Amino acid sequence: MLKAGPLLTVTQLESGYNHLQILWDVSLKVLKGEMVALLGRNGAGKTTTLRTIAGLLKPKAGQIDFMDHRIDGLPAHEISRMRISFVPENLHLFPAMSVMENLLLGAYGIRDPGRTKGSLAFVCDTFPALARRRKQLAGSLSGGERRMLALGRGLMSQPELLLVDEPSLGLAPKMATTVFDTLSKLKLAGLTILLVEQNVHTTLQISDRSYVLEQGRIVMEGRSKELMKDDHVCKTYLGSGDD
Amino acid sequence: MLGPTALWDLFVTGIFRGGMYALMAVGLSLVFGVMNIPHFAHGEFYMLGAYTAYFAFAVFHFPAFMAILSAASMGLLAGVLVEKLVFYPLRRRHPEEWVLNTFLVTVGLSFVMQNAALAVWGGQYRGITQYWQGAIQLGSGMHISLDRAISFIVAIFCIAVLWWFLDFTRTGKAIRAVAQDETGALLVGIDLDQIHTITFGLSSLMAAIAGASLLSLNPAYPSVGLAPLYKSWYVVVLVGLGNMAGAIPGGFLVGLLETFSYYAFGSGWQDVISLSILILILLLKPAGLFGNRGISLSKA
Ligand SMILES: Nc1ncnc2c1ncn2[C@@H]1O[C@H](COP(=O)(O)OP(=O)(O)O)[C@@H](O)[C@H]1O
Ligand SMILES: [Mg+2]
Numbered sequence: 013m014l015k016a017g018p019l020l021t022v023t024q025l026e027s028g029y030n031h032l033q034i035l036w037d038v039s040l041k042v043l044k045g046e047m048v049a050l051l052g053r054n055g056a057g058k059t060t061t062l063r064t065i066a067g068l069l070k071p072k073a074g075q076i077d078f079m080d081h082r083i084d085g086l087p088a089h090e091i092s093r094m095r096i097s098f099v100p101e102n103l104h105l106f107p108a109m110s111v112m113e114n115l116l117l118g119a120y121g122i123r124d125p126g127r128t129k130g131s132l133a134f135v136c137d138t139f140p141a142l143a144r145r146r147k148q149l150a151g152s153l154s155g156g157e158r159r160m161l162a163l164g165r166g167l168m169s170q171p172e173l174l175l176v177d178e179p180s181l182g183l184a185p186k187m188a189t190t191v192f193d194t195l196s197k198l199k200l201a202g203l204t205i206l207l208v209e210q211n212v213h214t215t216l217q218i219s220d221r222s223y224v225l226e227q228g229r230i231v232m233e234g235r236s237k238e239l240m241k242d243d244h245v246c247k248t249y250l251g252s253g254d255d
Numbered sequence: 256m257l258g259p260t261a262l263w264d265l266f267v268t269g270i271f272r273g274g275m276y277a278l279m280a281v282g283l284s285l286v287f288g289v290m291n292i293p294h295f296a297h298g299e300f301y302m303l304g305a306y307t308a309y310f311a312f313a314v315f316h317f318p319a320f321m322a323i324l325s326a327a328s329m330g331l332l333a334g335v336l337v338e339k340l341v342f343y344p345l346r347r348r349h350p351e352e353w354v355l356n357t358f359l360v361t362v363g364l365s366f367v368m369q370n371a372a373l374a375v376w377g378g379q380y381r382g383i384t385q386y387w388q389g390a391i392q393l394g395s396g397m398h399i400s401l402d403r404a405i406s407f408i409v410a411i412f413c414i415a416v417l418w419w420f421l422d423f424t425r426t427g428k429a430i431r432a433v434a435q436d437e438t439g440a441l442l443v444g445i446d447l448d449q450i451h452t453i454t455f456g457l458s459s460l461m462a463a464i465a466g467a468s469l470l471s472l473n474p475a476y477p478s479v480g481l482a483p484l485y486k487s488w489y490v491v492v493l494v495g496l497g498n499m500a501g502a503i504p505g506g507f508l509v510g511l512l513e514t515f516s517y518y519a520f521g522s523g524w525q526d527v528i529s530l531s532i533l534i535l536i537l538l539l540k541p542a543g544l545f546g547n548r549g550i551s552l553s554k555a
Pocket of ligand 2: 059060177
């Protein structure tokens with residue numbers, strides 16, 4: 013494997029909502045081509061971390077670097093145009109638009125029709141169900157399809173880095189497996205992914221490295237295979253019947 | 256009883272008024288749907304359009320279409336300026352309590368713009384008899400004055416162009432995206448500030464065109480925008496707040512309703528009738544006649 017500098021570097025990030033600080037000291041790195049997982053209990057601050065990287069929240073302190081740019085404090089639409097795609101937990105689709113319109117808006121930052129066409133072909137190939145429902149309104153899709161659409165829309169901009177928050181949330185086990193398979197395939201195709209997931213077992217299996225977040229602080233990091241054998245991780249995250 | 260000619264006249268008057276109400280209401284709906292602003296200074300852009308067209312046509316002797324075009328440009332310019340100077344800084348500094356604050360701001364803006372007009376142009380009526388002379392004969396005594404026919408066509412044309420713009424252009428789609436999910440719009444790379452400016456500019460442009468087109472019916476004076484403002488709010492509440500597609504049939508409905516109740520009950524009663532019907536509809540269907548479907552323009 014090629015030894016490359018980190019694509020994303022988060023350094024001593026502090027963030028939160030208005031006067032409520034949630035993240036106290038979050039530092040992490042994502043190398044090009046890696047799938048990195050961010051684990052932690054409900055309320056640990058995983059979503060807050062992703063929202064801050066994506067520019068939806070302004071950091072209170074710390075630094076975020078992406079490729080050669082410092083991106084902390086930039087507005088979300090500019091970060092999106094630097095080819096970081098954030099697929100949030102609650103999707104934020106455009107419900108009264110068709111699947112196709114949602115996908116094409118995903119390529120809003122790409123002004124080249126040729127490249128947009130290429131993206132569309134790739135996304136339809138990855139999610140055949142979306143291609144079949146391209147004329148249907150996003151608001152009328154099933155939960156699984158809506159999640160596929162959010163992922164597809166996120167891929168339309170041909171991102172360098174994909175931030176994904178709880179992609180299997182609320183999905184039937186079969187559908188969840190499809191989502192994880194898709195993420196693995198995308199990684200194989202060269203996409204860099206920072207993944208937040210409740211399903212710790214599967215996440216540790218498909219990711220290269222993981223960080224564990226507790227109460228707004230990174231408390232552990234390592235290769236996912238090794239974390240699987242770690243006592244603390246086993247007791248706290250794998251013991252409680254996560255399939 | 257009404258003869259066919261009188262009935263026809265009432266119908267034409269109702270439909271023509273309706274076209275203008277629709278043009279005004281679509282702008283209100285757009286601003287509410289995209290920016291979440293309950294816009295109570297919309298009438299002042301109508302007023303600005305009326306004055307601009309008056310000076311262009313009656314003082315500088317521009318051709319009629321050029322006069323309406325000047326009004327449109329003035330509306331666009333004023334709308335963009337107001338957004339940049341008033342709403343943009345407010346959104347930056349005080350995004351909380353946005354709906355209430357912007358309501359108060361637009362009420363204040365309306366007051367300021369009316370008084371500025373009074374200071375600059377005085378209180379007298381500045382009207383024209385007509386842009387275009389002549390009438391279209393439709394046989395057996397029925398006719399439409401060319402002036403009204405053309406201003407109606409202008410209104411319909413503007414609404415159609417707006418629809419096309421929102422449905423098919425990149426910026427238009429971005430405007431609808433912002434109305435449907437602001438966070439989603441940010442995440443795909445849409446610049447909210449830019450979309451807000453364009454939206455407010457377009458809405459003001461349409462109000463100015465309405466003011467310019469109706470100049471021969473309603474001369475320009477500082478508070479000329481109040482009546483169209485209330486009428487368009489009436490339409491918007493009637494069909495459901497933020498329902499842009501509904502604003503069009505709603506505009507025509509209100510235009511016809513008003514004209515016929517004016518005929519049937521005499522002046523003074525038309526507002527009573529209109530408001531009673533509004534209260535009745537809101538009691539039966541609190542979300543408005545067509546409910547709130549956002550500014551969805553999809554055919555499905
Ligand atoms: N919009 C918000 N306003 C205030 N507090 C919030 C908001 N969203 C989340 N929080 C709080 O921030 C903490 C971390 O939330 P989050 O980042 O969503 O955790 P996770 O994704 O790890 O479950 C929680 O205590 C939550 O209550
Ligand atoms: Mg979360």
